Amino acid sequence: EIVLTQSPGTLSLSPGERATLSCRASQSVSNSQLTWYQQKPGQAPRFFIYGASTRATGIPDRFSGSGSGTDFTLTITRLEPEDFAVYYCQQYGSSPITFGQGTRLDIK
Amino acid sequence: EVQLLQSGGGLVQPGGSLRLSCAASGFTFSSYAMTWVRQTPGKGLEWVSAISGSGGNIYYADSVKGRFTTSRDNSKNMVYLQMYSLTAEDSAVYYCAKNRHEGAATYDSWGQGALVTVSS
Numbered sequence: 001e002i003v004l005t006q007s008p009g010t011l012s013l014s015p016g017e018r019a020t021l022s023c024r025a026s027q028s029v030s031n032s033q034l035t036w037y038q039q040k041p042g043q044a045p046r047f048f049i050y051g052a053s054t055r056a057t058g059i060p061d062r063f064s065g066s067g068s069g070t071d072f073t074l075t076i077t078r079l080e081p082e083d084f085a086v087y088y089c090q091q092y093g094s095s096p097i098t099f100g101q102g103t104r105l106d107i108k
Numbered sequence: 109e110v111q112l113l114q115s116g117g118g119l120v121q122p123g124g125s126l127r128l129s130c131a132a133s134g135f136t137f138s139s140y141a142m143t144w145v146r147q148t149p150g151k152g153l154e155w156v157s158a159i160s161g162s163g164g165n166i167y168y169a170d171s172v173k174g175r176f177t178t179s180r181d182n183s184k185n186m187v188y189l190q191m192y193s194l195t196a197e198d199s200a201v202y203y204c205a206k207n208r209h210e211g212a213a214t215y216d217s218w219g220q221g222a223l224v225t226v227s228s
Contacts, residue, residue: 035214044203044218045153056216088153092213096169099153 002027002091004100012108019076021103023089028069030093036065036074039102040085048087049074081107110134110217112204117222120194128189128222130204138162138182141207143215144189146200146224156202159187161210172198194226 003026013019023034032052037045047056049065052072062077076083084107089100116128130142144156157178158167166178177190187204202222205215 033212033214037215044221045215046218047208047214047216050208050212050214050216090153090214095167097155097213099155101152 001096002029002094002098004089004091004098006087006089006100006103008103009101010104010106012106013079014108015079015081017079019074019079019083019105021074021076021087021105023067023072023074023100025070025072025091027094029072029091032068032072033091033093034065034067034072035090035092037088037090038083038085039088045088076105079105110206112206112217112219114202114204114219114222117202117224119225119227121228122195122226124194124226125190125192126194126224127191128202128204128224130187130189130219132185132187132206135206137185139210141210141213142180142187143205143207143213144178144202145205145215145218146198146202147221148200154200155213157189158207158213191224194224196226198224199226200224 005024007022034052036049039045053065064075066073086102086104088102111133113131120126141160143158159178163180175193180187204219206217208214208216
């Protein structure tokens with residue numbers, strides 16, 4: 001099973017700042033089959049980035065994903081108030097499907 | 109617009125059974141695999157089960173294998189999760205989710221979630 005470790009656990013930033021979220025895999029993620037989701041309190045996860053770097057429909061270009069192998073990054077340039085949420089990574093290259101534990105992005 | 113509307117959560121005693129339902133609309137249901145994911149504060153998001161578009165292939169997490177059954181009715185655009193022999197560790201919010209496409213276990217639409225509480 002691939003274990004995904006996200007860091008930091010919590011990130012406190014101000015609107016307008018840049019956020020860098022990390023997702024590290026215990027083994028190489030096949031074909032960069034990694035997804036990022038955003039979740040707000042009381043809501044289901046929302047599909048954000050797949051294939052490590054492809055934005056889902058409607059996701060603003062201030063969000064970008066990068067990485068391959070075992071190291072992946074979600075970058076948010078110029079944070080907007082609506083971006084403060086929990087972000088999860090998920091790998092779908094190997095069975096079983098696994099998720100990271102999440103990074104909480106808080107308003108400073 | 110894709111919509112996944114869940115029903116069937118609730119309180120159940122240990123050892124009991126419960127069935128979750130997920131009604132899909134806004135896409136060609138039979139062309140997409142569907143997945144169940146659960147979430148707890150302690151364990152986070154956990155993949156539970158997936159079913160192919162035709163219903164011919166079904167997969168389970170080891171933690172639920174032999175206790176949970178996933179099925180779908182493509183004539184009704186419904187997917188189900190039948191849960192048996194429930195324990196406290198099965199308490200979670202359960203989500204149904206639509207796979208982005210048949211070959212990719214990444215989920216582009218999610219239901220609103222159904223809370224399952226296993227307690228006496």
